[in-house]
Amino acid sequence: MERVDTVVVGAGVAGLTAARLLQDAGRTVVVLEARDRVGGRVHTDRTDGATDLGASWIHGVDGSPVAAAAAAFGMRTVEFTVGGYQVDGRPIANYGVDGRRLPDEAARAFAADVHAVDAVLPEVIAASAPEASYREATEEALERQGWDADRTQRVREYLEHRAEEQYGAWIEDLAAHGLDDDQIDGDEVVFPDGYGALPERLAQGLDVRLGHVVTGVDWTDGVLVHTGRGVFAGDTAVVTLPVGVLHSGAVDIVPPLPSANADALGRLRMNAFEKVFLRFPERFWDEGVYAIRQQGPEGRWWHSWYDLTAAHGRPTLLTFAAGPAATATRDWADEQVVASVMAQLRRLYGDRAVEPVAVHRTAWQDDPFAHGSYAYMTLGSTTADHDDLATPIGGVLHLAGEATWTDDPATVSAAMLSGHRAAERILGAAVPIERLWAD
Numbered sequence: 001m002e003r004v005d006t007v008v009v010g011a012g013v014a015g016l017t018a019a020r021l022l023q024d025a026g027r028t029v030v031v032l033e034a035r036d037r038v039g040g041r042v043h044t045d046r047t048d049g050a051t052d053l054g055a056s057w058i059h060g061v062d063g064s065p066v067a068a069a070a071a072a073f074g075m076r077t078v079e080f081t082v083g084g085y086q087v088d089g090r091p092i093a094n095y096g097v098d099g100r101r102l103p104d105e106a107a108r109a110f111a112a113d114v115h116a117v118d119a120v121l122p123e124v125i126a127a128s129a130p131e132a133s134y135r136e137a138t139e140e141a142l143e144r145q146g147w148d149a150d151r152t153q154r155v156r157e158y159l160e161h162r163a164e165e166q167y168g169a170w171i172e173d174l175a176a177h178g179l180d181d182d183q184i185d186g187d188e189v190v191f192p193d194g195y196g197a198l199p200e201r202l203a204q205g206l207d208v209r210l211g212h213v214v215t216g217v218d219w220t221d222g223v224l225v226h227t228g229r230g231v232f233a234g235d236t237a238v239v240t241l242p243v244g245v246l247h248s249g250a251v252d253i254v255p256p257l258p259s260a261n262a263d264a265l266g267r268l269r270m271n272a273f274e275k276v277f278l279r280f281p282e283r284f285w286d287e288g289v290y291a292i293r294q295q296g297p298e299g300r301w302w303h304s305w306y307d308l309t310a311a312h313g314r315p316t317l318l319t320f321a322a323g324p325a326a327t328a329t330r331d332w333a334d335e336q337v338v339a340s341v342m343a344q345l346r347r348l349y350g351d352r353a354v355e356p357v358a359v360h361r362t363a364w365q366d367d368p369f370a371h372g373s374y375a376y377m378t379l380g381s382t383t384a385d386h387d388d389l390a391t392p393i394g395g396v397l398h399l400a401g402e403a404t405w406t407d408d409p410a411t412v413s414a415a416m417l418s419g420h421r422a423a424e425r426i427l428g429a430a431v432p433i434e435r436l437w438a439d
Protein backbone atom coordinates (compact mmCIF):
# COMPACT_ATOMS: atom_id res chain seq x y z
CA MET A 1 0.00 0.00 0.00
CA GLU A 2 1.35 3.43 -0.92
CA ARG A 3 0.81 6.35 1.42
CA VAL A 4 0.63 10.07 0.54
CA ASP A 5 -0.87 13.19 2.10
CA THR A 6 -3.66 13.40 -0.52
CA VAL A 7 -4.96 10.93 -3.07
CA VAL A 8 -6.62 12.61 -6.05
CA VAL A 9 -9.05 10.55 -8.12
CA GLY A 10 -9.27 11.66 -11.75
CA ALA A 11 -6.75 13.53 -13.91
CA GLY A 12 -9.23 15.92 -15.48
CA VAL A 13 -8.89 19.67 -14.97
CA ALA A 14 -10.45 19.53 -11.46
CA GLY A 15 -8.13 16.79 -10.22
CA LEU A 16 -4.99 18.22 -11.80
CA THR A 17 -5.77 21.66 -10.37
CA ALA A 18 -6.20 20.31 -6.84
CA ALA A 19 -3.09 18.13 -7.13
CA ARG A 20 -0.92 20.92 -8.48
CA LEU A 21 -1.89 23.41 -5.79
CA LEU A 22 -1.44 20.85 -3.01
CA GLN A 23 1.96 19.77 -4.30
CA ASP A 24 2.95 23.42 -4.68
CA ALA A 25 2.12 23.84 -0.98
CA GLY A 26 4.49 21.01 -0.08
CA ARG A 27 2.05 18.11 0.22
CA THR A 28 2.67 14.68 -1.25
CA VAL A 29 0.03 13.80 -3.83
CA VAL A 30 -0.76 10.96 -6.20
CA VAL A 31 -3.33 11.28 -8.99
CA LEU A 32 -5.13 8.07 -10.01
CA GLU A 33 -6.56 8.08 -13.51
CA ALA A 34 -8.49 5.27 -15.23
CA ARG A 35 -7.68 6.29 -18.80
CA ASP A 36 -4.35 6.10 -20.60
CA ARG A 37 -4.25 9.89 -20.84
CA VAL A 38 -4.86 12.97 -18.73
CA GLY A 39 -7.53 15.60 -19.43
CA GLY A 40 -10.77 13.65 -18.99
CA ARG A 41 -13.45 15.60 -20.80
CA VAL A 42 -10.85 17.99 -22.24
CA HIS A 43 -9.45 15.84 -25.03
CA THR A 44 -7.79 16.84 -28.28
CA ASP A 45 -7.60 14.25 -31.04
CA ARG A 46 -4.37 14.96 -32.95
CA THR A 47 -4.58 12.25 -35.60
CA ASP A 48 -5.56 14.81 -38.25
CA GLY A 49 -4.99 18.35 -37.04
CA ALA A 50 -6.36 19.25 -33.61
CA THR A 51 -9.98 18.27 -32.98
CA ASP A 52 -11.42 18.96 -29.53
CA LEU A 53 -13.72 16.05 -28.77
CA GLY A 54 -14.66 17.40 -25.34
CA ALA A 55 -14.61 21.06 -24.37
CA SER A 56 -13.88 23.62 -27.12
CA TRP A 57 -14.77 27.01 -25.74
CA ILE A 58 -13.80 29.34 -22.96
CA HIS A 59 -17.28 30.77 -22.46
CA GLY A 60 -16.14 34.33 -21.74
CA VAL A 61 -12.50 35.25 -21.16
CA ASP A 62 -13.12 38.17 -18.75
CA GLY A 63 -11.98 37.14 -15.29
CA SER A 64 -11.61 33.51 -16.40
CA PRO A 65 -8.84 31.54 -14.65
CA VAL A 66 -8.81 29.17 -17.64
CA ALA A 67 -8.06 32.10 -19.95
CA ALA A 68 -5.28 33.26 -17.60
CA ALA A 69 -3.79 29.75 -17.44
CA ALA A 70 -4.02 29.33 -21.22
CA ALA A 71 -2.27 32.67 -21.76
CA ALA A 72 0.47 31.75 -19.27
CA PHE A 73 0.95 28.41 -21.06
CA GLY A 74 1.22 30.19 -24.44
CA MET A 75 -1.88 28.52 -25.91
CA ARG A 76 -3.15 30.24 -29.07
CA THR A 77 -6.82 31.22 -29.13
CA VAL A 78 -9.29 32.30 -31.82
CA GLU A 79 -12.31 34.47 -30.98
CA PHE A 80 -15.56 32.55 -31.56
CA THR A 81 -18.34 34.17 -29.58
CA VAL A 82 -21.22 31.91 -30.44
CA GLY A 83 -20.74 29.02 -28.02
CA GLY A 84 -23.41 30.19 -25.59
CA TYR A 85 -26.16 29.74 -28.16
CA GLN A 86 -26.37 33.50 -28.67
CA VAL A 87 -29.09 34.69 -31.02
CA ASP A 88 -27.03 37.63 -32.30
CA GLY A 89 -23.95 39.70 -31.47
CA ARG A 90 -21.95 37.94 -34.19
CA PRO A 91 -22.97 37.21 -37.80
CA ILE A 92 -25.28 34.18 -38.05
CA ALA A 93 -26.98 32.91 -41.23
CA ASN A 94 -30.56 32.24 -40.15
CA TYR A 95 -32.77 30.13 -42.39
CA GLY A 96 -36.56 30.23 -42.12
CA VAL A 97 -39.08 27.41 -42.00
CA ASP A 98 -39.13 27.32 -45.84
CA GLY A 99 -35.36 26.72 -45.98
CA ARG A 100 -34.56 30.20 -47.30
CA ARG A 101 -32.18 32.60 -45.65
CA LEU A 102 -34.04 35.18 -43.59
CA PRO A 103 -33.55 38.76 -44.74
CA ASP A 104 -31.51 40.79 -42.21
CA GLU A 105 -34.58 42.64 -40.97
CA ALA A 106 -36.47 39.40 -40.24
CA ALA A 107 -33.42 37.97 -38.46
CA ARG A 108 -33.18 41.12 -36.34
CA ALA A 109 -36.90 40.90 -35.47
CA PHE A 110 -36.47 37.25 -34.45
CA ALA A 111 -33.48 38.12 -32.25
CA ALA A 112 -35.48 40.94 -30.66
CA ASP A 113 -38.24 38.44 -29.85
CA VAL A 114 -35.74 36.14 -28.11
CA HIS A 115 -34.40 39.10 -26.13
CA ALA A 116 -37.96 40.08 -25.12
CA VAL A 117 -38.53 36.62 -23.66
CA ASP A 118 -35.10 36.60 -21.99
CA ALA A 119 -35.89 39.94 -20.38
CA VAL A 120 -38.83 38.48 -18.41
CA LEU A 121 -37.44 34.98 -17.83
CA PRO A 122 -35.43 35.72 -14.65
CA GLU A 123 -38.54 37.08 -12.94
CA VAL A 124 -40.68 34.13 -14.09
CA ILE A 125 -38.02 31.65 -12.98
CA ALA A 126 -37.64 33.32 -9.59
CA ALA A 127 -41.37 32.88 -9.00
CA SER A 128 -41.53 29.32 -10.36
CA ALA A 129 -42.63 26.31 -8.31
CA PRO A 130 -39.84 24.12 -6.88
CA GLU A 131 -40.55 21.28 -9.31
CA ALA A 132 -41.06 23.52 -12.36
CA SER A 133 -39.27 22.74 -15.61
CA TYR A 134 -37.47 25.16 -17.91
CA ARG A 135 -40.32 24.44 -20.35
CA GLU A 136 -42.93 25.69 -17.90
CA ALA A 137 -40.95 28.85 -17.18
CA THR A 138 -40.34 29.61 -20.85
CA GLU A 139 -43.99 28.95 -21.73
CA GLU A 140 -45.09 31.52 -19.20
CA ALA A 141 -42.55 34.02 -20.52
CA LEU A 142 -43.82 33.37 -24.07
CA GLU A 143 -47.45 33.74 -23.04
CA ARG A 144 -46.75 37.18 -21.60
CA GLN A 145 -45.72 38.40 -25.06
CA GLY A 146 -49.19 38.00 -26.63
CA TRP A 147 -47.78 36.92 -30.02
CA ASP A 148 -49.50 34.85 -32.70
CA ALA A 149 -48.86 31.10 -32.91
CA ASP A 150 -46.11 31.19 -35.58
CA ARG A 151 -44.11 33.93 -33.94
CA THR A 152 -44.38 32.16 -30.58
CA GLN A 153 -43.37 28.82 -32.09
CA ARG A 154 -40.15 30.21 -33.61
CA VAL A 155 -38.97 31.45 -30.23
CA ARG A 156 -40.20 28.29 -28.49
CA GLU A 157 -38.01 26.21 -30.81
CA TYR A 158 -35.07 28.46 -30.09
CA LEU A 159 -35.52 27.97 -26.34
CA GLU A 160 -35.74 24.20 -26.80
CA HIS A 161 -32.53 24.24 -28.81
CA ARG A 162 -30.79 26.41 -26.25
CA ALA A 163 -31.63 23.97 -23.45
CA GLU A 164 -30.31 21.14 -25.59
CA GLU A 165 -27.10 22.83 -26.74
CA GLN A 166 -26.25 24.33 -23.37
CA TYR A 167 -27.19 21.38 -21.17
CA GLY A 168 -27.79 18.40 -23.47
CA ALA A 169 -31.24 17.94 -21.98
CA TRP A 170 -34.81 18.07 -23.29
CA ILE A 171 -36.42 21.30 -22.10
CA GLU A 172 -39.07 19.43 -20.06
CA ASP A 173 -36.40 17.51 -18.13
CA LEU A 174 -34.31 20.57 -17.21
CA ALA A 175 -35.12 22.45 -13.97
CA ALA A 176 -36.51 25.96 -14.34
CA HIS A 177 -33.28 27.19 -12.72
CA GLY A 178 -31.16 25.01 -15.03
CA LEU A 179 -29.67 27.88 -17.00
CA ASP A 180 -29.49 30.44 -14.16
CA ASP A 181 -25.72 30.36 -13.84
CA ASP A 182 -24.94 30.14 -17.51
CA GLN A 183 -22.99 33.42 -17.64
CA ILE A 184 -20.76 34.69 -20.43
CA ASP A 185 -18.45 37.56 -19.60
CA GLY A 186 -16.50 38.91 -22.55
CA ASP A 187 -15.54 37.18 -25.79
CA GLU A 188 -15.57 33.44 -26.19
CA VAL A 189 -12.51 31.73 -27.66
CA VAL A 190 -11.49 28.31 -28.98
CA PHE A 191 -8.05 26.72 -29.31
CA PRO A 192 -6.73 26.10 -32.83
CA ASP A 193 -3.95 23.88 -31.45
CA GLY A 194 -6.30 22.05 -29.08
CA TYR A 195 -7.65 22.54 -25.55
CA GLY A 196 -5.74 19.40 -24.53
CA ALA A 197 -2.58 21.44 -23.98
CA LEU A 198 -4.17 22.81 -20.79
CA PRO A 199 -4.40 19.51 -18.84
CA GLU A 200 -1.10 18.36 -20.36
CA ARG A 201 0.61 21.42 -18.89
CA LEU A 202 -1.23 21.11 -15.56
CA ALA A 203 -0.06 17.49 -15.27
CA GLN A 204 3.63 18.32 -15.71
CA GLY A 205 5.64 17.43 -12.63
CA LEU A 206 2.78 15.56 -10.94
CA ASP A 207 2.74 11.88 -9.99
CA VAL A 208 -0.12 10.78 -12.26
CA ARG A 209 -0.79 7.05 -12.43
CA LEU A 210 -2.57 6.29 -15.70
CA GLY A 211 -4.55 3.07 -16.17
CA HIS A 212 -5.56 3.04 -12.51
CA VAL A 213 -9.30 2.37 -12.37
CA VAL A 214 -10.61 3.28 -8.93
CA THR A 215 -13.17 0.81 -7.62
CA GLY A 216 -13.62 1.95 -4.02
CA VAL A 217 -13.11 4.88 -1.66
CA ASP A 218 -13.19 4.14 2.07
CA TRP A 219 -13.20 7.24 4.30
CA THR A 220 -13.62 5.47 7.67
CA ASP A 221 -10.14 6.41 8.91
CA GLY A 222 -8.28 8.78 6.62
CA VAL A 223 -8.97 7.60 3.09
CA LEU A 224 -8.19 4.30 1.38
CA VAL A 225 -8.57 4.34 -2.38
CA HIS A 226 -8.86 0.92 -4.02
CA THR A 227 -7.77 0.35 -7.62
CA GLY A 228 -7.21 -2.70 -9.77
CA ARG A 229 -3.50 -2.04 -9.21
CA GLY A 230 -3.32 -1.66 -5.45
CA VAL A 231 -4.55 0.43 -2.56
CA PHE A 232 -3.49 4.04 -1.95
CA ALA A 233 -3.80 5.62 1.49
CA GLY A 234 -4.11 9.32 2.17
CA ASP A 235 -4.90 11.61 5.08
CA THR A 236 -7.35 13.21 2.65
CA ALA A 237 -8.70 12.56 -0.85
CA VAL A 238 -10.13 14.69 -3.65
CA VAL A 239 -12.57 12.70 -5.77
CA THR A 240 -13.39 14.29 -9.13
CA LEU A 241 -15.46 11.49 -10.65
CA PRO A 242 -18.12 12.75 -13.09
CA VAL A 243 -21.72 12.60 -11.83
CA GLY A 244 -22.41 9.76 -14.27
CA VAL A 245 -19.65 7.65 -12.72
CA LEU A 246 -20.86 8.42 -9.18
CA HIS A 247 -24.38 7.36 -10.19
CA SER A 248 -23.19 4.18 -11.93
CA GLY A 249 -22.07 2.50 -8.71
CA ALA A 250 -18.74 1.58 -10.32
CA VAL A 251 -16.96 3.14 -7.36
CA ASP A 252 -18.02 1.89 -3.95
CA ILE A 253 -17.95 4.77 -1.46
CA VAL A 254 -17.80 3.52 2.15
CA PRO A 255 -19.49 4.73 4.30
CA PRO A 256 -22.04 5.95 1.71
CA LEU A 257 -22.14 9.68 0.95
CA PRO A 258 -23.89 11.71 3.68
CA SER A 259 -27.33 13.02 2.76
CA ALA A 260 -26.13 16.59 2.03
CA ASN A 261 -24.01 15.21 -0.82
CA ALA A 262 -26.22 12.28 -1.78
CA ASP A 263 -29.41 14.37 -2.07
CA ALA A 264 -27.70 16.93 -4.29
CA LEU A 265 -26.19 14.16 -6.41
CA GLY A 266 -29.63 12.61 -6.83
CA ARG A 267 -30.95 15.80 -8.41
CA LEU A 268 -28.12 16.12 -10.94
CA ARG A 269 -27.92 13.91 -14.00
CA MET A 270 -25.44 13.30 -16.79
CA ASN A 271 -26.63 14.58 -20.15
CA ALA A 272 -26.70 13.33 -23.73
CA PHE A 273 -24.57 15.61 -25.90
CA GLU A 274 -22.36 14.62 -28.82
CA LYS A 275 -20.29 16.50 -31.35
CA VAL A 276 -20.34 15.81 -35.08
CA PHE A 277 -17.45 17.36 -37.03
CA LEU A 278 -17.80 17.43 -40.80
CA ARG A 279 -14.81 18.38 -42.95
CA PHE A 280 -15.58 19.31 -46.56
CA PRO A 281 -13.37 19.57 -49.65
CA GLU A 282 -14.57 23.14 -50.08
CA ARG A 283 -16.83 25.56 -48.30
CA PHE A 284 -20.35 25.85 -49.71
CA TRP A 285 -22.00 27.81 -46.93
CA ASP A 286 -22.47 31.52 -46.31
CA GLU A 287 -19.35 33.65 -46.17
CA GLY A 288 -18.45 35.62 -43.07
CA VAL A 289 -20.78 33.94 -40.59
CA TYR A 290 -19.96 32.23 -37.32
CA ALA A 291 -22.91 29.86 -37.49
CA ILE A 292 -25.78 28.65 -39.66
CA ARG A 293 -29.16 28.07 -38.06
CA GLN A 294 -32.47 26.84 -39.39
CA GLN A 295 -35.94 27.28 -37.93
CA GLY A 296 -38.98 25.05 -38.09
CA PRO A 297 -39.77 21.36 -37.72
CA GLU A 298 -36.97 20.28 -40.09
CA GLY A 299 -34.57 21.71 -37.56
CA ARG A 300 -35.81 19.60 -34.65
CA TRP A 301 -32.46 17.78 -34.43
CA TRP A 302 -30.07 19.49 -36.85
CA HIS A 303 -30.58 23.22 -36.51
CA SER A 304 -27.15 24.75 -35.94
CA TRP A 305 -23.76 24.42 -37.59
CA TYR A 306 -20.64 26.23 -36.42
CA ASP A 307 -17.99 27.24 -38.94
CA LEU A 308 -14.68 26.03 -37.53
CA THR A 309 -12.73 26.84 -40.69
CA ALA A 310 -10.80 29.66 -39.02
CA ALA A 311 -9.82 27.43 -36.11
CA HIS A 312 -9.14 24.25 -38.12
CA GLY A 313 -7.64 25.88 -41.22
CA ARG A 314 -9.82 23.63 -43.42
CA PRO A 315 -13.54 23.90 -44.30
CA THR A 316 -15.18 22.35 -41.25
CA LEU A 317 -18.64 22.51 -39.72
CA LEU A 318 -19.47 21.37 -36.20
CA THR A 319 -22.99 20.39 -35.26
CA PHE A 320 -24.33 18.80 -32.09
CA ALA A 321 -26.59 15.86 -31.40
CA ALA A 322 -27.97 17.28 -28.18
CA GLY A 323 -30.60 15.92 -25.82
CA PRO A 324 -33.23 13.82 -27.68
CA ALA A 325 -31.13 13.73 -30.88
CA ALA A 326 -28.14 12.33 -28.96
CA THR A 327 -30.27 9.69 -27.28
CA ALA A 328 -32.02 8.66 -30.49
CA THR A 329 -28.85 8.47 -32.62
CA ARG A 330 -26.69 6.86 -29.94
CA ASP A 331 -26.63 3.48 -31.72
CA TRP A 332 -26.63 4.81 -35.27
CA ALA A 333 -23.71 4.21 -37.61
CA ASP A 334 -21.73 7.32 -38.58
CA GLU A 335 -23.05 7.03 -42.18
CA GLN A 336 -26.65 7.23 -40.92
CA VAL A 337 -25.91 10.33 -38.87
CA VAL A 338 -24.06 11.98 -41.75
CA ALA A 339 -26.94 11.23 -44.16
CA SER A 340 -29.41 12.73 -41.68
CA VAL A 341 -27.32 15.89 -41.18
CA MET A 342 -26.56 16.27 -44.89
CA ALA A 343 -30.27 16.06 -45.78
CA GLN A 344 -30.76 19.24 -43.76
CA LEU A 345 -27.72 21.02 -45.22
CA ARG A 346 -28.99 20.15 -48.74
CA ARG A 347 -32.35 21.73 -47.86
CA LEU A 348 -30.45 24.94 -47.29
CA TYR A 349 -27.66 24.73 -49.88
CA GLY A 350 -28.90 22.26 -52.51
CA ASP A 351 -26.30 20.25 -54.45
CA ARG A 352 -23.56 22.62 -53.37
CA ALA A 353 -23.61 20.74 -50.06
CA VAL A 354 -21.18 18.02 -51.15
CA GLU A 355 -20.35 14.96 -49.07
CA PRO A 356 -17.84 15.49 -46.27
CA VAL A 357 -14.36 14.04 -46.74
CA ALA A 358 -13.90 13.36 -43.03
CA VAL A 359 -16.29 12.90 -40.13
CA HIS A 360 -15.63 12.74 -36.42
CA ARG A 361 -18.40 11.89 -34.02
CA THR A 362 -18.08 11.60 -30.26
CA ALA A 363 -19.58 8.91 -28.01
CA TRP A 364 -19.45 10.39 -24.51
CA GLN A 365 -22.68 8.62 -23.54
CA ASP A 366 -20.90 5.28 -23.98
CA ASP A 367 -17.72 6.35 -22.19
CA PRO A 368 -17.48 4.34 -18.93
CA PHE A 369 -15.38 7.08 -17.32
CA ALA A 370 -17.86 9.87 -18.06
CA HIS A 371 -21.33 8.41 -18.97
CA GLY A 372 -22.19 11.63 -20.79
CA SER A 373 -20.75 15.07 -21.40
CA TYR A 374 -21.68 17.05 -18.27
CA ALA A 375 -24.34 17.25 -15.60
CA TYR A 376 -27.65 19.12 -15.72
CA MET A 377 -30.22 20.00 -13.05
CA THR A 378 -33.29 17.75 -13.03
CA LEU A 379 -36.72 18.95 -11.86
CA GLY A 380 -36.62 19.97 -8.22
CA SER A 381 -32.94 20.86 -8.33
CA THR A 382 -31.70 24.29 -7.28
CA THR A 383 -28.40 25.89 -8.23
CA ALA A 384 -27.15 25.31 -4.66
CA ASP A 385 -27.09 21.55 -5.38
CA HIS A 386 -23.74 22.06 -7.11
CA ASP A 387 -22.02 23.52 -4.06
CA ASP A 388 -23.84 21.11 -1.73
CA LEU A 389 -22.40 18.18 -3.64
CA ALA A 390 -18.96 19.44 -2.58
CA THR A 391 -19.77 19.63 1.15
CA PRO A 392 -16.61 18.25 2.86
CA ILE A 393 -17.13 14.70 4.13
CA GLY A 394 -15.81 13.61 7.50
CA GLY A 395 -13.06 16.21 7.30
CA VAL A 396 -11.15 13.94 4.89
CA LEU A 397 -13.06 13.46 1.65
CA HIS A 398 -13.65 16.27 -0.85
CA LEU A 399 -15.73 15.97 -4.00
CA ALA A 400 -14.76 18.25 -6.87
CA GLY A 401 -15.43 18.53 -10.60
CA GLU A 402 -17.59 20.58 -12.95
CA ALA A 403 -20.87 19.53 -11.29
CA THR A 404 -19.75 20.79 -7.87
CA TRP A 405 -19.40 24.45 -8.81
CA THR A 406 -22.51 26.63 -8.80
CA ASP A 407 -21.32 29.62 -10.80
CA ASP A 408 -21.14 28.43 -14.43
CA PRO A 409 -21.22 24.67 -13.84
CA ALA A 410 -20.58 22.21 -16.67
CA THR A 411 -17.48 24.07 -17.81
CA VAL A 412 -13.71 23.79 -17.65
CA SER A 413 -13.55 26.85 -15.43
CA ALA A 414 -16.01 25.24 -13.00
CA ALA A 415 -13.75 22.17 -12.89
CA MET A 416 -10.67 24.33 -12.26
CA LEU A 417 -12.32 26.45 -9.57
CA SER A 418 -13.69 23.37 -7.81
CA GLY A 419 -10.21 21.86 -7.70
CA HIS A 420 -8.88 25.11 -6.29
CA ARG A 421 -11.56 25.10 -3.58
CA ALA A 422 -10.79 21.49 -2.62
CA ALA A 423 -7.08 22.32 -2.28
CA GLU A 424 -7.84 25.37 -0.12
CA ARG A 425 -10.12 23.33 2.12
CA ILE A 426 -7.45 20.69 2.62
CA LEU A 427 -4.75 23.27 3.29
CA GLY A 428 -7.07 25.29 5.51
CA ALA A 429 -5.74 28.45 3.92
CA ALA A 430 -6.35 30.70 0.95
CA VAL A 431 -4.14 29.97 -2.07
CA PRO A 432 -3.93 32.34 -5.04
CA ILE A 433 -5.20 30.42 -8.07
CA GLU A 434 -2.33 32.00 -10.02
CA ARG A 435 -0.04 29.45 -8.30
CA LEU A 436 -1.47 27.00 -10.82
CA TRP A 437 0.41 28.51 -13.71
CA ALA A 438 3.32 30.08 -11.83
CA ASP A 439 6.76 28.66 -12.70
Ligand SMILES: Cc1cc2nc3c(=O)[nH]c(=O)nc-3n(C[C@H](O)[C@H](O)[C@H](O)COP(=O)(O)OP(=O)(O)OC[C@H]3O[C@@H](n4cnc5c(N)ncnc54)[C@H](O)[C@@H]3O)c2cc1C
Pocket residue numbers: 009010011012013014015032033034035038039040041042053054055056057058059083212213214215240241242245250251273274275362364368369370372373374400401402403410411412413415
Ligand atom coordinates in the same frame (compact mmCIF):
# COMPACT_ATOMS: atom_id res chain seq x y z
C1 LIG B 1 -18.64 17.19 -25.82
C2 LIG B 1 -18.31 18.16 -24.72
C3 LIG B 1 -18.28 19.52 -24.98
C4 LIG B 1 -17.97 20.40 -23.95
N1 LIG B 1 -17.87 21.74 -24.26
C5 LIG B 1 -17.37 22.58 -23.32
C6 LIG B 1 -16.99 23.89 -23.70
O1 LIG B 1 -17.05 24.26 -24.87
N2 LIG B 1 -16.52 24.70 -22.71
C7 LIG B 1 -16.38 24.29 -21.42
O2 LIG B 1 -15.94 25.08 -20.57
N3 LIG B 1 -16.72 23.03 -21.05
C8 LIG B 1 -17.18 22.16 -21.99
N4 LIG B 1 -17.44 20.88 -21.66
C9 LIG B 1 -17.39 20.49 -20.23
C10 LIG B 1 -15.95 20.30 -19.73
O3 LIG B 1 -15.23 19.50 -20.62
C11 LIG B 1 -16.03 19.66 -18.36
O4 LIG B 1 -16.87 20.43 -17.52
C12 LIG B 1 -14.68 19.54 -17.65
O5 LIG B 1 -13.66 19.13 -18.53
C13 LIG B 1 -14.84 18.55 -16.50
O6 LIG B 1 -13.63 18.40 -15.80
P1 LIG B 1 -13.60 17.50 -14.50
O7 LIG B 1 -12.20 17.49 -14.02
O8 LIG B 1 -14.69 17.93 -13.59
O9 LIG B 1 -14.04 16.04 -15.01
P2 LIG B 1 -13.28 15.05 -16.01
O10 LIG B 1 -12.53 15.81 -17.03
O11 LIG B 1 -14.28 14.08 -16.48
O12 LIG B 1 -12.22 14.35 -15.05
C14 LIG B 1 -12.54 13.24 -14.26
C15 LIG B 1 -11.50 12.17 -14.51
O13 LIG B 1 -11.85 11.03 -13.73
C16 LIG B 1 -11.51 9.88 -14.49
N5 LIG B 1 -12.23 8.71 -14.01
C17 LIG B 1 -13.53 8.38 -14.20
N6 LIG B 1 -13.81 7.22 -13.58
C18 LIG B 1 -12.68 6.82 -12.97
C19 LIG B 1 -12.34 5.72 -12.14
N7 LIG B 1 -13.22 4.77 -11.83
N8 LIG B 1 -11.06 5.62 -11.67
C20 LIG B 1 -10.13 6.56 -11.97
N9 LIG B 1 -10.41 7.64 -12.74
C21 LIG B 1 -11.68 7.77 -13.22
C22 LIG B 1 -11.89 10.26 -15.89
O14 LIG B 1 -11.24 9.45 -16.85
C23 LIG B 1 -11.43 11.71 -15.95
O15 LIG B 1 -10.13 11.84 -16.45
C24 LIG B 1 -17.71 19.94 -22.66
C25 LIG B 1 -17.71 18.58 -22.40
C26 LIG B 1 -17.99 17.69 -23.42
C27 LIG B 1 -17.89 16.21 -23.15
